[in-house]
Amino acid sequence: MSVRSVSTEELKSLLQQKGVKASVQRLSILRYVMENMDHPSVDKIYQRLLPQIPTLSKTTVYNTLKQLTDKGLITALNIDDTEIKYDFIEQPHAHFRCLSCGHIYDVELDSAIYQTQTIDGHQVVSTQINFKGICNNCKQKTKEN
Ligand SMILES: [Zn+2]
């Protein structure tokens, strides 16, 4: 999991480019997704931001994430059967979800895959590639026990 720092100016300009007004909630939610890059769920974002924004509701988080997804600023991953996970995708990448610990890893694939515009004559509008299995960490633990 990588953590980075995103300036408020950068957040504002991203929102502005998409014609979205920069409210405190939108800035905080977009910042969380961009800085933490740990594929958070609605619940996780809500729990993490509540101490900073006591007036925040889960509905607001949900609606904001939906709006940011519709505008193409973030991606809603359909990798988990129970919850939607959100990701800020600067570079297109695939995901690997561990069936044992539930962690979602970013994985690199040949970037040409994401540039595919037609497949078997079908027009592609979005591409998500998800793998599932047992991650390296969990494989190690099984060996040790
Ligand atoms: Zn694992």
Ligand SMILES: [Zn+2]
């Ligand atoms: Zn990712």
